[in-house]
Amino acid sequence: MITALIMIPAVAGVAAFLIRKPALCRGLLIASAVAHLALVALCWRATPAPTAGGWLSLDAPGLLFLSIASVLFLLASVYRVGPARVEAPKRDFEEGFLFTSTPESIFSGCMLLFLSTMTLVCTSQQSGLVWIAIEATTLASAPLIYFHRHRRSLEAAWKYLLICSVGIALALLGNFFLAVSASGVEGGSSLVFGALTLEARAGMLGPVWLRAAFLLMLVGYGTKMGLAPMHTWLPDAHSESPSSVSALLSGALLNCSFLGILRIQQLLFAAGDGEFGGGLLVGFGLLSMAVAGVFIIGQRDYKRMLAYSSVEHMGILAVGVGLGGAAVFGAMFHAVGHSLTKAALFLTAGNILTAYRTKNVAEVRGLRRFLPASGILWIAGFLAITGMPPFSTFLSEFTILTSAVSQGRNGVAAAYLALLAVVFIGMMIAMMGMAQGESSACRVGSKEREKMLSILPPALMLIAVLVLGLGIPQGIGRVLRQAALAVGGA
Numbered sequence: 001m002i003t004a005l006i007m008i009p010a011v012a013g014v015a016a017f018l019i020r021k022p023a024l025c026r027g028l029l030i031a032s033a034v035a036h037l038a039l040v041a042l043c044w045r046a047t048p049a050p051t052a053g054g055w056l057s058l059d060a061p062g063l064l065f066l067s068i069a070s071v072l073f074l075l076a077s078v079y080r081v082g083p084a085r086v087e088a089p090k091r092d093f094e095e096g097f098l099f100t101s102t103p104e105s106i107f108s109g110c111m112l113l114f115l116s117t118m119t120l121v122c123t124s125q126q127s128g129l130v131w132i133a134i135e136a137t138t139l140a141s142a143p144l145i146y147f148h149r150h151r152r153s154l155e156a157a158w159k160y161l162l163i164c165s166v167g168i169a170l171a172l173l174g175n176f177f178l179a180v181s182a183s184g185v186e187g188g189s190s191l192v193f194g195a196l197t198l199e200a201r202a203g204m205l206g207p208v209w210l211r212a213a214f215l216l217m218l219v220g221y222g223t224k225m226g227l228a229p230m231h232t233w234l235p236d237a238h239s240e241s242p243s244s245v246s247a248l249l250s251g252a253l254l255n256c257s258f259l260g261i262l263r264i265q266q267l268l269f270a271a272g273d274g275e276f277g278g279g280l281l282v283g284f285g286l287l288s289m290a291v292a293g294v295f296i297i298g299q300r301d302y303k304r305m306l307a308y309s310s311v312e313h314m315g316i317l318a319v320g321v322g323l324g325g326a327a328v329f330g331a332m333f334h335a336v337g338h339s340l341t342k343a344a345l346f347l348t349a350g351n352i353l354t355a356y357r358t359k360n361v362a363e364v365r366g367l368r369r370f371l372p373a374s375g376i377l378w379i380a381g382f383l384a385i386t387g388m389p390p391f392s393t394f395l396s397e398f399t400i401l402t403s404a405v406s407q408g409r410n411g412v413a414a415a416y417l418a419l420l421a422v423v424f425i426g427m428m429i430a431m432m433g434m435a436q437g438e439s440s441a442c443r444v445g446s447k448e449r450e451k452m453l454s455i456l457p458p459a460l461m462l463i464a465v466l467v468l469g470l471g472i473p474q475g476i477g478r479v480l481r482q483a484a485l486a487v488g489g490a
Contacts (some may be wrong), residue, residue, distance in 0.1 A: 001039060001042065001043065001048035001049075001274055002048050002050075002051050002056045002057070002058060002123050003051060003056075004038070004039060005036065005039050005043075005066075005123065006056075006116055006119050006120055006123065007116075008032060008036055008039070008113070008116075009032050009036055009112040009113070009115040009116040009119070010113060010116035012028055012031075012032040012112045012144060013028075013108075013109045013110070013111070013112030013113040013115075013116060014109065014113075015028065015109075016028055016029070016105055016108040016109035016112055017105055017106065017109040019108075019264065020105060020107070022104035022105075022482065025104045025105050025107075025108040025109075025269050026077075026080065026081050026104065026108065027322035028108060028112075029077045029080065029108045029111060029112065030074075030077050030078065030081070032112055032115075033070075033073050033074040033077045033115070034069050034074060036073070036074075036115060036119075037046070037070045037071065037073075037074050039233050040063075040066060040070045043058055043063060043066075043456060044063070044067070044415040044475060044479075047063075050125075050423070053190075054125060054126075054190075054192050054194065055124065055125055055126040055129055055192065056123050056124065056125065056129075057123065057125045057194075057423075058122070059125075059486065060179060060479050060482035060483040060485075060486060061259060061262055061280045061332075061483040061486055061487070062122040062123055062259070062460070063122075063479060064332065064335070064336070064479055064480065064483050065122050065252075065256065065258075065259050065335070065434075066118075066119060066122035066123070067191050067252045068251065068252060068255060068335070068336060068339045068340075069115065069118045069119070069122065069248075069252040069255070069256075070115075070119075071340075071407055072247060072248060072251045072252050072339060072340075072461075073111075073115050073186070073248065073252070073296050075221075075247075075347075075457035075458075075460060075461065076244040076245075076247050076248055076343065076347070076457065077111070077244070078453060078456070079110075079243070079244050079247075079454065079457045080423065081453060082224060084343060094172055096392050097291040101147055101148055101149060102143065102144075102146070102147045102148075102149060107143075107144065107147060110140055110143045110144050111140070111144065111245075111336050112406050113442055114137065114140040114141050114248065115143065116140075117133055117136040117137040117139075117140045118137055118252055118253065118256050120132075120133040120136065120358045121133040121134055121137060121256040121259060121260070122256070122259065122431045123362040125192050125193050125194060126190065126191055126192050126193070127162055127175050127178055127179075127191040127192075127193065127196075127263070128191060129176055130166070130259075130260055130263060130444075131171055131172055131175055131260075133256075134168065134171070134224060134256060134257060135168050135220065136196035137224075137256055138160070138161065138164050138165070138168065138224070139464035140384050141160075141245070141248075141249065141253060142157050142160060142161050143157075144241060144242070144245040145157040145237050145240060145241045145245065145249075146240050147241065148240065148242070152236075152240050152317060153240040155219055155236065155240075156233075156237045156239075156241075157237070159232070159236055159237070160233045160236070160237045162233075163223060163230070163233040164223055164224050164233060166218045166223065167219065167221070167222070167223025167224055167230060168220055168223075168224065169220070170216050170217075170219050170220035170223075171216060171217050171219075171220025171221050171260070172220070173216050173218035173220075173300075174213045174214070174215070174216030174220060174264070175191075175213070175217075176211045177210075177216060178191065178196075178209070178210070178213040178217075178264070178267075179191060180206065180209045181200060181205045181206040181207075181209035181210040181213060182196060182204075182205055182206075183206075192262055193266065193267070196267055197266060197267060197429055198270075200267050200270035200271035200444050201270045201271070203271070203272075205267070205471050206415055207218070207271065207273060210267065210268065210271060210273070211268075211273065211276055213264065214264050214265070214267075214268055214276070214277050214280075215280070217260065217261065217264045218261055218264070218277075218281070218284070220259070221257045221258075221260040221261050222236045222261065222284060223257075223319075224253075224254075224256075224257035224260075224310050225254050225257035225258050225261065225314050226254055226257075226288075226314045227284045227285070227287075227288050227311075227314055227315065227318060228284070228287045228288040228290075228291035228292070228311060228315070229287070229291065231291070231311045231314075233290065233481055234307055234310065234311060235295075235304045235307040235311075237249060237307075238250060238303065238304075238306065238307035238310065238346075239301060239304045239307055239359070240277050241350055242350070243346050243347050243350025243353070243442035244347065244350070246303065246306075246307075246346040246349075246350075246368055247342070247344075247346040247347050248343070249298070250306070250307070250310045250339075250342045250346060251338075251340065251342050251343035251346075252339065252341065252343075254314055255308060255335055255339060258314070258317055258335065261281075261318075262321065262486075262487050263323075264277075265277045265281070265321060265487050265488070266350040266486055266487045266488070269487060269488035270325075274324060274488050275313045278321075278322040278323065278324055279322065280322070280479075281318045281319070281321050281322030282318070282319050282322035282412060283321060283322075284315070284413050285314075285315040285316065285317070285318030285319035285320075285322060285445065286315065286319060286412070286416065287315070288311050288312065288314055288315030288318065289305060289312050289315040289316065289319075289416070289419040289420075289423070290389050290419055291311060292308045292309065292311040292312035292423060293312065293419050293423050293426065294424035295308045296308050296309065296312070296422075296423055296426035296427060296430075297422065297425070297426040298426070299359050299361070299426065300360055300362065301359045301360065301361070301429060302349060302352070302360075302361050302364065302430060302431070302434065303346070303349050303353075303359050303361060304359075305361070305426075306342065306345050306346060306349060306432075309342065309385060309423070309427065310338075310342060312419075312423050313338045313342070313385075315399050316331070316338075316397065316400065317331045317334060317335055317338075319331075319400060319404075319412070319416060320332075320396075320399075320400045320403075321487060323400065323403055323404055323407065323409065323412070323487075324407075324488050324489065324490075325403050325406075325407065325489060326399060326402070326403040326406075326489070326490050327399065327400045327403035327404065327489070328484040328487055328489025328490070329399065329480060329481060329484040329490065330395075330397070330398075330399030330400040330403065330479045331400065331484075331489075332398070332483045332489070333392065333396040333399065333468075333472070333480055334393065334396035334397065334400070336392065336468065336476075336480075337383070337384070337391065337393040337396055337465050337468065337469075338393065340461040340462070340464050340465050341381055341384040341385045341391070341393060341461065341462065341465050342385065343458070343461055344377065344384075344457075344458035344459075344461035344462045344465075345378075345381040345385060345458070346381075346382050347454075347457055347458040347461075348374050348377045348378050348381060350454070351371060351450065351454050351455075352364060352367065352371065352374060352378070352434075354454075355370065355374075361430045361433065361434060364434045365433070365434065365437035365438050366437060366438065367434055367435045368435055368436065370473060371450055372450075372457045373459075374450060374454075374455065375435050376430060377455070377458050377459060377462060378434065378435050379431070379432070379435050380462050381458070381462060382427060382428070382431040382432070384425070384466075386420075386423065386424045386427055386428070387420065387424075389469065390466065390470055391465050391466055391469040392465050392466075392468035392469040392471045392472075393465065393469075394469060395419065395469055400416070401413055401416060401417060404416060457475040
C-alpha cells in the first residue's frame, strides 16, 4: 500500500506532462487526489506493512502529516478547477507588464509529483531517504511557484531554490555526522530511525556527533520549514504562487520539513539528551514568532501577511516540541489546526485577488458586501489563525502555554503569550479592515465574484477546525498521542 501511495501520484504526474488538453489534466489531478486520499483512509483502518527493507513505513507522525497533505491536496485541486483559471490576469495588476502562465499539463504534473514527494517524506524511515525526499519536494514545487512566469515569481522561485538548497546541504552534512555517531555500533548501522532509536536508548550513539547532527539538521530542515532567521524565501514564494499552491506550501510542505526535525529530535530524546534539542527548538521558535510579529505589524500585502503568519506558527510548533511533555501533544494538534486554517485563508485570499485585482490591504475594503461568503471565511479564518475559541488552534496554543507554566518556565510562557498578542493585533488591524472597511470598487461583476468551487474547499477546512475545537475524535486523538510520545511528549 505504501508503494501505491507514492506511485499513483508519481505515475499520474508523468502522464499529465503528456496530456495537452487542460480539462483532462484537471480531471486526472482530481482523480489522483481522490485515489490517494482513499488509500490514506485505509491506512487509518489498518497500518500498512513496512516495505523496502523497513526503509518505508508509516508510523503515527508520518500518518498524521500524510493525512493533512492528502486532504489539503484534494481540496486545493477542487479549488483549482474554479477561480485559479482566472486568478492571474494576462496583464500584471501591479506593474502593468504582460506575461503568460504555466501550461496546465506542466502545472498538474508538478502538483502530482509534489504530492508523491510529500508522501515519500511521510513514509521514509531511513535518514538519507528522508533527506532525498525533502529535497525532491523542493524540485517538484519550484515550477509551481513560477506559475505566473513574470519577474517577481521568477525571483521567488530562485530564492526558494537557492536558500533551501543551502539548508538541505547542511542537513546532508548532518546525515554524515549521524552516520559517524552510529559508526561505533557493531556491524554498522542502516540509519533506519527505528534501529537508531534502540541504539540511542542503549547509549551506543556517539553523543557529540549526535548533537552536531541535530544542530545541522535543525538549521537545514528549519530553513525549509520557515524558522527564522532562515525563513527569507518563504514570504516571496507564498505570496507569488497561485493560491492553491500557497495553500499546499504553507499547509503541507512546511510540515514535511517539521517531520524531518522530529525524526532527529526523537533520537536525542531516546539518548537522554532531549534538553539540548529542546532548548534550541524553543530558542528558534520564539525568534520565529518575534520576527513574524515585526513583519506582520503594518504589512501592506495580505498574502505576505499570511506567509509571515506561517513563520509564526512554525515557531509555535518548535516551541511546543522543545518544551516537551504535554506541549508536544499541543504542537501535533496545532499542526493540524494551522494547516487547515492557513490553507483556507490562502484559498480565500485567491477569491479576494480574483475580485479586487490587488494584494494591497489598503485597496481591499467592504469584503462583507462584495464577497459575502469570502468575507465570512476571511473573518472566521482570522479568528482561527490567531487562536480564538472555539477553534482547535485555541486549544493547541493554550496547551503549549499551560505546559510551559506547569514546567516553571515562566519566561518562555510570558514571551510566548506576548508574541501571540502582537501577531493578533497586527492581523486584526489588516484583516478586519479589509472585511469591515468602507466599500471599495470590486473589479468583476456580481455573477463572477464567488462560485461554489471557490467557497466550498476553504469552508470545509474551517468547519473541520471548528469541529476539532469542540472535541477531538477518538481515532485522531489516538494518533496525536502516539505521535507526541514518539518524540518525548506526554
